[in-house]
Amino acid sequence: MPPLAEITQLIVFGVLALAVVVGALGVVMLPNIVYAAFLLGGVFLSVAGLYLMLNASFIAAAQILIYVGAVNVLILFAIMLVNKKEAMGASPGVGLRRVLSTGVCIGLFALLLRVAFSTPWATPGPAAIGEDAVIRLGEHFFSDYLLPFELASVLLLMAMIGAIVLARRDVLATDIGTGESVDQGLIEKARTPLLMEKP
Amino acid sequence: MESLAQSLNAGAIAPEAAILIALLACLLADLAGERTAARLVPPFCYVGLGTSLVLLALQWSEPTADAFFSSFITDNLGVAFRAVVATSTLLSLLISWRYVERAGTPVGEYAAILMAATVGAMLLCGATDLVSIFVALETLSVSSYLLSGYMKRDARSSEAALKYLLVGSAAAAVFLYGTSLLYGVSGGSTNLDAITISLQGAGVTPLSALALVFVLATVAFKISAVPFHQWTPDVYEGSPTPVVAFLSVGSKAAGFALALRLLVGCFESFQTQWQLLFTVLAVLSMTLGNVVALAQTSMKRMLAYSSIGQAGFVMIGLVCGTEEGFAAMVLYMAAYLFMNLGAFACVILFSLRTGSDRISDYAGLYQKDPLITLGLSLCLLSLGGIPPMLGFFSKIYLFFAGWADGQYLLVVVGLVTSVVSIYYYISVIKMMVVKEPQEASDVIKDYPAPTWNLPGLQPLRAALVFCVAVTAIGGVLSNPLFTWANAAVEGTPLLQQVISNGGHLPTG
Numbered sequence: 001m002p003p004l005a006e007i008t009q010l011i012v013f014g015v016l017a018l019a020v021v022v023g024a025l026g027v028v029m030l031p032n033i034v035y036a037a038f039l040l041g042g043v044f045l046s047v048a049g050l051y052l053m054l055n056a057s058f059i060a061a062a063q064i065l066i067y068v069g070a071v072n073v074l075i076l077f078a079i080m081l082v083n084k085k086e087a088m089g090a091s092p093g094v095g096l097r098r099v100l101s102t103g104v105c106i107g108l109f110a111l112l113l114r115v116a117f118s119t120p121w122a123t124p125g126p127a128a129i130g131e132d133a134v135i136r137l138g139e140h141f142f143s144d145y146l147l148p149f150e151l152a153s154v155l156l157l158m159a160m161i162g163a164i165v166l167a168r169r170d171v172l173a174t175d176i177g178t179g180e181s182v183d184q185g186l187i188e189k190a191r192t193p194l195l196m197e198k199p
Numbered sequence: 200m201e202s203l204a205q206s207l208n209a210g211a212i213a214p215e216a217a218i219l220i221a222l223l224a225c226l227l228a229d230l231a232g233e234r235t236a237a238r239l240v241p242p243f244c245y246v247g248l249g250t251s252l253v254l255l256a257l258q259w260s261e262p263t264a265d266a267f268f269s270s271f272i273t274d275n276l277g278v279a280f281r282a283v284v285a286t287s288t289l290l291s292l293l294i295s296w297r298y299v300e301r302a303g304t305p306v307g308e309y310a311a312i313l314m315a316a317t318v319g320a321m322l323l324c325g326a327t328d329l330v331s332i333f334v335a336l337e338t339l340s341v342s343s344y345l346l347s348g349y350m351k352r353d354a355r356s357s358e359a360a361l362k363y364l365l366v367g368s369a370a371a372a373v374f375l376y377g378t379s380l381l382y383g384v385s386g387g388s389t390n391l392d393a394i395t396i397s398l399q400g401a402g403v404t405p406l407s408a409l410a411l412v413f414v415l416a417t418v419a420f421k422i423s424a425v426p427f428h429q430w431t432p433d434v435y436e437g438s439p440t441p442v443v444a445f446l447s448v449g450s451k452a453a454g455f456a457l458a459l460r461l462l463v464g465c466f467e468s469f470q471t472q473w474q475l476l477f478t479v480l481a482v483l484s485m486t487l488g489n490v491v492a493l494a495q496t497s498m499k500r501m502l503a504y505s506s507i508g509q510a511g512f513v514m515i516g517l518v519c520g521t522e523e524g525f526a527a528m529v530l531y532m533a534a535y536l537f538m539n540l541g542a543f544a545c546v547i548l549f550s551l552r553t554g555s556d557r558i559s560d561y562a563g564l565y566q567k568d569p570l571i572t573l574g575l576s577l578c579l580l581s582l583g584g585i586p587p588m589l590g591f592f593s594k595i596y597l598f599f600a601g602w603a604d605g606q607y608l609l610v611v612v613g614l615v616t617s618v619v620s621i622y623y624y625i626s627v628i629k630m631m632v633v634k635e636p637q638e639a640s641d642v643i644k645d646y647p648a649p650t651w652n653l654p655g656l657q658p659l660r661a662a663l664v665f666c667v668a669v670t671a672i673g674g675v676l677s678n679p680l681f682t683w684a685n686a687a688v689e690g691t692p693l694l695q696q697v698i699s700n701g702g703h704l705p706t707g
Contacts, residue, residue, distance in 0.1 A: 111409070112409075114405065115406050115409050118404075118406075119383075119404065119406040121383070125387070126387065143268060144267070144268035144269075144270065144328075145270070145330055146267055146268075146270075147212070147266075147267040147270040147322070147326075147328075147331050148270065148328070148330045148331045148333075148334040148335075151318075151319070151331070151334045151335060151338060152334050154219065154315055154318060154319075154338060155315075155337055155338040155341060158311070158312060158315040158338065158341060158342055158345070159341050159345075161226070161308055161311060161312065162308075162312055162341070162344075162345030165305065165308045165312075165345070165349070166345065166348060166349075166351055170303075170304075170305075173303045174303055175300055175301050176233060176234060176237045176300045176654070177297070177300050177301070177653040177654045177655060178653065181303075182301065182302060182303035183302075183303070183352055183353075184302055184303045184304050184350060184351060184352040184353070185302065185350050185352050185353035185356070186302070186353045186355060186356055186437070187298060187301055187440070187547075187550045187551060188440070188499070188550045188554065188555060188556040189554050
C-alpha cells in the first residue's frame with residue numbers, strides 16, 4: 001500500500017491531465033467559439049495545476065497571470081467585440097480535410113508517443129527547489145541569460161509599437177513630399193478590369 | 200563588479216547596440232511630428248547602420264570571443280552574416296523612404312520596426328544559446344509580420360501579415376518543441392556546445408532524430424525552402440516592396456546563419472541525415488521555384504519564386520560541408536544581396552512612377568527610362584548567372600564546390616534550373632528592350648518624365664546605382680569578395696572543426 005501522499009498526487013494528476021485533454025479537445029471541436037474560449041481558460045488553469053504539482057509555484061502563478069489573466073481575457077474581448085451571429089458557410093471538401101487532418105494528427109501523436117516511450121529519460125531530474133526558484137530565476141536573468149532577457153525588452157517594445165501603428169486611426173494620410181492625399185495602401189494598385197475603366 | 204563586466208564581454212554586441220540607439224532616436228524623432236520625423240529619421244538610420252558596419256569591420260580582425268556567458272559568439276562567420284544583414288537593411292531603407300511617404304504611412308515607426316528586425320536577425324547570426332536563438336528569431340519574425348501588414352488600408356497587405364503570422368507562429372511552436380527535446384537530450388542545458396557533446400555521445404536515437412526534424416523544419420521555413428515555402432509568394436505579393444527586399448535578403452541570411460549554427464555545428468553527428476534532407480529540399484526548391492516563376496505575371500511574385508530558387512542554390516554549399524562549400528555560400532549570399540536589392544530598387548522606382556508591378560507593363564520601357572531598364576537588366580542577368588556579372592562568378596563557385604564534393608545530382612539540377620531561370624529573367628529584359636514604341640504598354644505610353652526632386656528619390660537613386668555598379672563591376676573585380684568569403688570560413692572555429700573532421704559522405 002503506497003503512502004497516502006502518493007495516492008493523492010496520482011489522483012490529482014489524473015484529474016488535471018483529464019481536464020487538460022478533454023478541455024483541449026473541446027477547444028478544437030466545439031463549434032461555439034465562446035465555449036471554446038472558456039474551455040481554453042480551463043486548459044490553462046489545469047496546466048498551471050500541473051506546474052504546481054512539479055513544485056514550480058512561480059511558473060504556475062505566471063501561467064495564471066499571463067495565460068488566464070491576459071491572453072484568455074483578450075480572446076474573450078475579441079469575441080465580444082466581433083459578436084458575429086451567422087455561422088461560417090461550409091467550405092467545399094471540408095469532410096475530406098477533416099479526415100486528412102485527423103489522420104495527420106493521429107500519426108504525429110503516435111510518433112511522439114513512440115519517441116517518448118523509447119527514450120531513456122534521465123528521471124528523476126534535478127531536485128525541485130520550490131520557493132527558491134524565483135531567486136534562481138533572477139540570478140539567471142542577470143548572468144547567463146542576460147542577452148535574451150534584454151532582447152525580450154526590444155521584442156516587447158516593438159510588438160507594442162507595431163500594435164499601436166496597426167490599430168490606430170491615422171490623422172495623417174497625406175504624402176509628405178507632395179502634399180497629396182493618399183490611401184495608405186500598396187503603391188502597386190490592383191489592376192481594374194478593362195470593362196470597368198470606360199463606362 | 201569588474202570581473203562580471205569583463206566576463207560579459209558586452210562589446211561583442213556593440214554593432215547591434217548602435218542600431219538599437221538609432222532605433223530609439225527614430226522613435227523620439229517621431230514624437231516631434233511627421234514632417235520632422237521624415238527629415239530626421241533617415242540620417243539617424245544612416246548613422247546607426249553605418250556605425251554598426253564600422254564596428255563589425257573592427258570585429259572582423261579580432262579573435263573569436265564568447266560573450267554573455269557563451270550566449271553569443273563573434274566568429275568571422277557571424278560577423279560576415281551580420282554585415283550582410285546590416286547592409287541589406289541599409290539598402291532597403293534607402294529604397295523605402297519615397298515608397299513609405301507616398302503611401303502616407305508613418306516613417307519613424309517604419310524605420311524603427313525594420314531596425315528591430317535587423318537587431319533580431321543580427322543577434323540570430325551569432326547566438327549560441329537556444330533561448331537567445333529563440334528570442335532573436337521571434338524579434339525578427341514579429342517585426343517582419345508587422346512590416347508586411349504596414350500598408351494597413353490595403354487588404355492584400357493585411358492578408359499577407361495574417362498569413363505570415365499564422366504560418367510563422369506555427370513554425371515557432373515547432374521550433375520550441377524541437378528545442379525542448381534538445382534541452383532534454385542535453386540533460387538541462389540550452390548551450391549549443393553542451394548539446395553538441397550530448398548529441399555526439401547519445402548517437403542516433405529517435406528522440407534526437409525528431410528534434411532534428413523539428414529544428415530543420417523551422418530553418419527551412421525561414422529560408423522558404425520547398426515544401427515550407429507556401430507563405431512566400433502571398434507574403435511577398437502583399438507586403439510593401441522595400442519590406443520584401445529586406446525579407447528576401449536579410450531574413451534569409453539570418454536563416455542560413457541559423458542553419459549553419461544548428462545543423463552544421465549542433466547536429467554534426469547527424470551529418471548524413473540532414474545532408475540528405477537538405478539535398479531533397481534543395482532539389483525541390485531549385486526546381487519548383489524556377490519552374491513556377493516562369494508562369495508569373497506580377498514582378499513581385501516572380502521575384503518571390505526566384506528567391507525560392509536562389510535559396511536552393513545556396514543550399515548546395517550547405518550540403519557540401521567543405522571549406523569551398525561554406526565559402527561559396529557566404530559569397531553567394533553577399534552577391535545575392537547586391538543583385539536582388541538592385542532589382543528591387545528598380546522595381547520600386549518603376550511602381551512609384553507607374554503604380555504597377557505587372558511584367559507586361561514593362562513593355563517598351565527603354566525609351567522612357569533607360570536607367571531602370573539598364574539597372575534591372577544587369578541585376579536580372581546577374582541573378583540568372585550570365586557572365587561577366589557578379590552572380591555568374593558566385594554561382595560557378597557554388598557549382599564548383601558542389602562538384603568537387605561529389606554532389607552531382609545537386610549540381611546538375613542547379614545547372615538545368617539556372618537555364619530555366621535565365622529564360623524568365625531574359626523575357627523581362629526582352630519585354631523592356633525589344634518592344635517597338637507602338638507596342639509599348641498603356642502605362643509606358645503615359646510614363647512621366649523622370650524627375651528626382653521629391654524627397655527620398657535621391658537615396659533611392661544612390662542605392663540603385665550602387666547595387667547595379669557592384670553587380671556589374673563586382674564580377675570582374677570579385678577577388679576581394681572571394682578573399683572575404685574564404686576568410687569568413689577560415690576565421691570560424693566551428694566550421695574549421697567540421698571541415699577537419701571531414702566525415703562528409705556524398706549523398707547526391
